[in-house]
Amino acid sequence: MSEQIEQVLSQKYDAGFVSDIESETFAVGLDEDVIKRISANKGEPEWLLEWRLHAYRNWLTMEEPDWAHLAYSKIDFQAISYYSSPKSMKDKPKSLDEVDPELLRTYEKLGIPLHEQQMLAGVAVDAVFDSVSVVTTFREKLEEAGVIFCPISEAVHRFPALVKKYLGSVVPRGDNYFAALNSAVFTDGSFVYIPKGVRCPMELSTYFRINEQNTGQFERTLIIAEEQSYVSYLEGCTAPQRDENQLHAAVVELIALDNAQIKYSTVQNWYPGDENGKGGIYNFVTKRGICHTNAKISWTQVETGSAITWKYPSCILKGDNSVGEFYSVALTRAKQQADTGTKMIHLGKNTKSTIISKGISAGNSNNAYRGLVHMGAKADGARNFTECDSLLIGDRCGAHTFPYIESRNPSAIVEHEATTSKVSDEQLFLCKQRGLDAEKAVSMIVNGFCKEVFKELPMEFAVEAGKLLEISLEGSVG
Amino acid sequence: MLKINDLHANVENITILKGLNLEIKPGEVHAIMGPNGAGKSTLGYVLSGREGYDVSAGNVIFNDEMLLDMDIEERAKKGVFLAFQYPVEIPGVSNMEFMKESVNAMRKQHSLEPLTAAEFLKKAKHACAQVQLPLDFLKRGVNEGFSGGEKKRNEIMQMILLEPSLCILDESDSGLDIDALQVVANGVNSQRDGKRSFIVITHYQRLLDFIEPDYVHILANGKIVKSGDATLAKEIEKQGYAFLGLDTSEEPNI
Numbered sequence: 001m002s003e004q005i006e007q008v009l010s011q012k013y014d015a016g017f018v019s020d021i022e023s024e025t026f027a028v029g030l031d032e033d034v035i036k037r038i039s040a041n042k043g044e045p046e047w048l049l050e051w052r053l054h055a056y057r058n059w060l061t062m063e064e065p066d067w068a069h070l071a072y073s074k075i076d077f078q079a080i081s082y083y084s085s086p087k088s089m090k091d092k093p094k095s096l097d098e099v100d101p102e103l104l105r106t107y108e109k110l111g112i113p114l115h116e117q118q119m120l121a122g123v124a125v126d127a128v129f130d131s132v133s134v135v136t137t138f139r140e141k142l143e144e145a146g147v148i149f150c151p152i153s154e155a156v157h158r159f160p161a162l163v164k165k166y167l168g169s170v171v172p173r174g175d176n177y178f179a180a181l182n183s184a185v186f187t188d189g190s191f192v193y194i195p196k197g198v199r200c201p202m203e204l205s206t207y208f209r210i211n212e213q214n215t216g217q218f219e220r221t222l223i224i225a226e227e228q229s230y231v232s233y234l235e236g237c238t239a240p241q242r243d244e245n246q247l248h249a250a251v252v253e254l255i256a257l258d259n260a261q262i263k264y265s266t267v268q269n270w271y272p273g274d275e276n277g278k279g280g281i282y283n284f285v286t287k288r289g290i291c292h293t294n295a296k297i298s299w300t301q302v303e304t305g306s307a308i309t310w311k312y313p314s315c316i317l318k319g320d321n322s323v324g325e326f327y328s329v330a331l332t333r334a335k336q337q338a339d340t341g342t343k344m345i346h347l348g349k350n351t352k353s354t355i356i357s358k359g360i361s362a363g364n365s366n367n368a369y370r371g372l373v374h375m376g377a378k379a380d381g382a383r384n385f386t387e388c389d390s391l392l393i394g395d396r397c398g399a400h401t402f403p404y405i406e407s408r409n410p411s412a413i414v415e416h417e418a419t420t421s422k423v424s425d426e427q428l429f430l431c432k433q434r435g436l437d438a439e440k441a442v443s444m445i446v447n448g449f450c451k452e453v454f455k456e457l458p459m460e461f462a463v464e465a466g467k468l469l470e471i472s473l474e475g476s477v478g
Numbered sequence: 479m480l481k482i483n484d485l486h487a488n489v490e491n492i493t494i495l496k497g498l499n500l501e502i503k504p505g506e507v508h509a510i511m512g513p514n515g516a517g518k519s520t521l522g523y524v525l526s527g528r529e530g531y532d533v534s535a536g537n538v539i540f541n542d543e544m545l546l547d548m549d550i551e552e553r554a555k556k557g558v559f560l561a562f563q564y565p566v567e568i569p570g571v572s573n574m575e576f577m578k579e580s581v582n583a584m585r586k587q588h589s590l591e592p593l594t595a596a597e598f599l600k601k602a603k604h605a606c607a608q609v610q611l612p613l614d615f616l617k618r619g620v621n622e623g624f625s626g627g628e629k630k631r632n633e634i635m636q637m638i639l640l641e642p643s644l645c646i647l648d649e650s651d652s653g654l655d656i657d658a659l660q661v662v663a664n665g666v667n668s669q670r671d672g673k674r675s676f677i678v679i680t681h682y683q684r685l686l687d688f689i690e691p692d693y694v695h696i697l698a699n700g701k702i703v704k705s706g707d708a709t710l711a712k713e714i715e716k717q718g719y720a721f722l723g724l725d726t727s728e729e730p731n732i
Contacts, residue, residue, distance in 0.1 A: 425529065426566040430620075432550035433526055433560050434576070434636065435583035444579065448570030448619065 013271055019102055025084040025215060030077055032056065035184055038083050042153045042187075045160065055173040055183030062177045068310055068339040069368040069400055072245075075282065080247055082185045084215045124149055126190045126206040128219055136190075138202060145201050147231075148193035152220055155191035162193060166224055170253040170288045170316070178249045178284040178310075182218045186251065189219035194229040194260070203458055205234040208248075216247040223253070225260035225295075232263040232458055243279045245307060246271075254289030254297055258319065261296045262289060265457050266313075270305035275363075277335030280307025287311065293319030293348070300456045303330040303340060312370065314343035317351035317382075324353040327453040331446075332365035332397070341371035341402075346379040346412065355386040358450050361397035368400040375412035382412040390420040391449050393442065421449075479504050479675055480545075480644060485536035486700075487517075487524045494520045496700030497536070502644075505672040509686055510679045511711060512697035513719045518679045519563060521697070522648045525677075526560040527553050540644070555587040557643030561633040561650050568620040573632070576620045577602060581639055605638040609665045626653040634665035645669070646677045651685040663688030683715035696722060 026034060035056055039049040064074065124138035126149065142149050148159065156163050173183040190206040208219060225231055248270060256262045264287075273280025283306040289297040299313040309332075315324030326342035344353035353373065361367040373384045390399035405414050423445050431441030447454070447466055454462045480502040487495040494517045502508055510518050523531045525538065527550040538545040545553060568576065581601070582592040593601070602616055609631040621629050630650050637645055650662055666676065666689050678689060686694070686708060694710040695702045696719070704710065704722060713721070 421569075424566065427568055429528055429550065430562065430566050430568070431576075433554050434580040434640070435551050435554040435587070436579055437551055440579065440583075444571050444576070445568055448568055451570040 019105070023084050026081045028079050028081045030080070030082055030185070034082055038185060038187060041083065041085075042156070044153075044156055047164065048156060051168070051173070052184050052186075055180050056185075058174045059177065059180035059184055062174070062180055064177050068370070069366065069402070070308055070310065070337045070339050072282070072308055072337070075245075075247060077181070080216045082216060082218070083187060124202050124204050126151065126204075128188050128190075128206060128208045128217075142200075142202065142204075146195040146198055147200050148191065149204050150191055152189045152191040152222060153187075155222075159191070159193065162224065163191070163222070166222055166253065166255055167220075168253075170255060170290050171251050171286050176286060179251050179286040182220060182249050182251045182286070185216075186218045186220035189221045189250070190223075191221075192223040192231060192233060194225045194231045196226040197228045198226075199229065200231040203232050203234055205236070207236045208250075216249065218248075219250045221250070221252040222255075223262060223264070224255045225257060225262050227258045227260060229257075230261045233265070234458060235264070235266045236269070245273075245279060246281050248281050248283045248285070248306075250285045250287075252285070252287040252313075254287075256289060256291045256295035256297050256322075258293045259295060260292070261298075263298045263458075264289070264300070264313070266299075266301040266303075268301065268303045268305050268309070271307075272305045272336050273307040273334065275334045277307065277364075280336070281305065282308045283311060284308075285311040287313035288316065288343075289314070289324075290316045290318055291322035291324060291351075294321045295319055296323040296325070298325040298327070298456070299342065300325075300327040300453065301329070301340075302450075302453070302457070303328070303338060306338070307336060309336075309338040309340050311340045312342055314345065315353065316345045316347065317353065317379075318347045319351075320348040321350045321352075322348055323351070325456075326353075326355045326357070326371075327456045328357045329360070329450045329453045330358070330367055330369075331360040331362075332367045333362040334365060335363070336365045338366070339368040339370055341369045343372040343374070344384055345372075345374045345376070346382040346384070347376045348382075349379060350381040351379055352382070353384045355384070355388070356452055357386075357388045358453055359388075359390045359399055360393065360446055360449065361390065361399050362393035364396050366398040366400070368402060370402040370404075372404040372406070373414055373416075375407040375409045375414065377408040379409050380411050382409065384412075384414045386414075386416045387452075388416070388418040389449070390418075391446065392420065392422045393446075479541055481539040482525075483537050483539070485521075485524065485538065486534045487520060488532045488534055489520060489530060493534070494700055495524065498697070498701055500695065500702060502675050502677070504643075504675055505670070506693065507670065507676040507678060507689065507691045509689075509691035509694045509711060510677060510697050511681065511683075511694060511714060514681075516697045517700045518697055519648055522560055522646045522677070522679060525553075525644075525646060526550065526558055551583075554642075555584055559637055559640055559642035559645045561630075561637055561645065561647045563648040563650075563652065565621045565624075565629045565633055567622045567624075569622050571620050572617055573620050574598075574602065574616040577616075577636060577639055580636070584640055601639060605635045608638055608668055609635045610661050611635060627655070627658040630654060630662055631658065631665070634662055638665060638669060641669075641674075643673070644675050644677070646679070648679045649681065650678075651680055651682065659685065660688060683711040686711045698722065 032053060035052050039052060124142055126136040136150055171179050174180050192204055194200050223233060254262050270281035270283055291297050297315050303309055317324050324344050330338045330340050332338050342355055355371055357369045359367040359369055369388050375382050388401055392399055399420055401418055403416055407414060423442060427445055428441050482498055482500040485495050485498040512518055533546055578598045585592060606613055611631055651659055691708055694706055694708060696704040
């Protein structure tokens with residue numbers, strides 16, 4: 001039976017194609033000059049260049065973290081190009097007609113048409129290709145509602161006060177090794193601002209694509225939800241199939257002011273490498289949000305890609321009665337490794353957090369949940385509930401759980417539940433006896449396991465996520 | 479429709495079936511009784527194709543085809559249904575979702591269009607009613623948190639939905655109280671249409687009061703040692719297997 005499961009899991013990656021696009025790409029290597037050139041290319045103000053250089057100098061003094069349950073050879077940061085932009089983007093095209101058609105075709109192939117009339121109604125998209133944002137759709141419609149949704153490189157010019165105030169306010173420049181690197185070299189990403197009392201009229205979505213070889217993607221996303229506002233934001237990612245590893249080190253900062261709500265969903269499908277662990281994206285990402293009084297931040301992630309995933313979307317529950325949620329599905333197969341989880345930092349009174357983590361390991365992969373629940377001294381009446389479930393497929397994979405609980409307040413309540421289960425021969429036999437093939441059976445069992453998380457995703461994404469799992473599990477059955 | 483010839487089968491290198499012969503014609507109900515460890519459940523698993531049950535000799539002809547050459551889902555699609563003794567849970571997958579996929583897999587086999595959700599629901603409601611399961615069972619995870627009796631009724635519900643040609647009931651009576659037993663038996667009887675055949679594996683004559691068999695076979699030590707009609711079961715009930723001169727010491731139930 002396990003051989004069949006192996007075949008079911010044999011890999012197929014639909015987004016692995018390369019687009020033939022003329023690019024302006026920096027030579028590999030990193031020093032202060034490279035940072036100055038990135039900053040100059042984007043016409044940044046002096047303060048931002050200084051901000052970057054400060055981060056860079058800080059980064060030079062830091063050590064690459066090695067505490068995660070991940071095994072990989074050291075990253076050569078001098079072998080990476082830190083900037084790549086499609087040539088057609090150089091003179092800031094005014095409309096889609098001026099954008100390289102190949103670029104538009106790339107997104108179409110990925111199922112994300114950028115012409116507004118073809119798009120999913122109700123979803124605005126910012127498409128980031130290597131180091132630049134190609135287009136942001138439905139901007140006018142959003143601006144009518146007062147919502148700002150634009151590339152962060154543009155926000156630096158148009159809304160300098162907001163950027164200056166909030167950039168690095170949740171994830172400081174020196175927060176960790178990869179955040180420091182990102183602060184030094186970040187290229188593009190999305191900027192979202194929801195004014196007071198506004199419920200964002202559409203889903204906002206950013207689609208990240210790495211195309212160029214030897215290029216790292218260092219995007220930066222900043223979402224600010226003013227008091228009593230609401231926004232749902234989606235993020236998707238893919239990359240071509242290449243033999244060498246590529247680095248993706250992003251920083252995402254969320255600010256939910258009093259009574260605001262931010263729902264942040266990710267479907268991460270970076271190229272995971274081949275069956276033998278060759279190639280694939282190294283995904284080292286810092287995502288964190290801060291909740292003010294009565295605010296709520298909800299992270300939902302479906303992680304199926306990347307050779308390595310190092311990612312802990314977190315909430316700082318600063319305001320009283322604020323709420324943090326983390327719903328995660330992480331699927332690893334072949335030789336993928338994932339070390340992912342969350343941090344819920346309870347500072348305010350009566351703060352609440354929920355963590356539901358579903359890890360699925362198959363093949364020779366390793367899947368670790370790492371989570372911190374911190375109850376601060378002033379967090380009277382704070383509560384956390386954590387449920388951490390692992391599903392093993394086959395007998396050569398690993399599931400690991402590293403929960404950290406710190407409580408400095410006797411009135412705080414922390415609950416942790418964990419289970420580990422296997423896709424059993426009995427389950428497969430039952431499915432097959434009812435006429436289902438092994439492929440359908442495994443995908444059904446896995447989808448059932450993930451149900452609690454999928455129901456948190458926005459509708460369009462829930463369907464996509466289910467399909468993605470199915471594709472990830474697809475293969476010929478002998 | 480089914481002919482088992484000199485069937486030998488091993489589990490983990492232990493020979494369980496040692497030359498079993500059985501012929502079943504369309505519409506017949508055959509009860510298989512026998513002491514623990516005789517190989518009753520093994521017979522069900524071998525016929526349905528479960529891994530780990532190795533056939534070392536003999537063959538099985540099912541509607542003119544070699545049954546043992548087919549894989550599990552192929553046998554299922556051709557009409558072999560096994561009602562499990564211990565149905566396994568599939569958490570998070572609703573009964574509805576599971577059975578709809580299953581029914582549509584069978585329909586595909588017969589070149590029929592898949593049922594829409596509404597069409598399926600109609601059929602499923604009917605099947606639920608026949609085994610007296612409330613409708614919310616369709617929404618619950620497959621066997622998730624079901625009581626023993628509910629699991630058994632759920633198996634019969636699946637049988638009704640899938641309309642198989644050969645139904646193998648593996649101790650569908652075990653652990654049931656008299657009312658539940660009646661429900662299960664009624665569900666089975668409702669499917670007796672003169673064409674569909676049944677193998678009813680049971681320990682107790684009790685079930686056969688409700689599902690009247692055409693034949694009763696005593697399976698012991700891997701072979702059918704005695705066959706008869708319904709009166710044979712009554713005799714066993716009265717006298718135990720000992721009167722057949724069998725060793726009835728406890729063996730693992732495989």
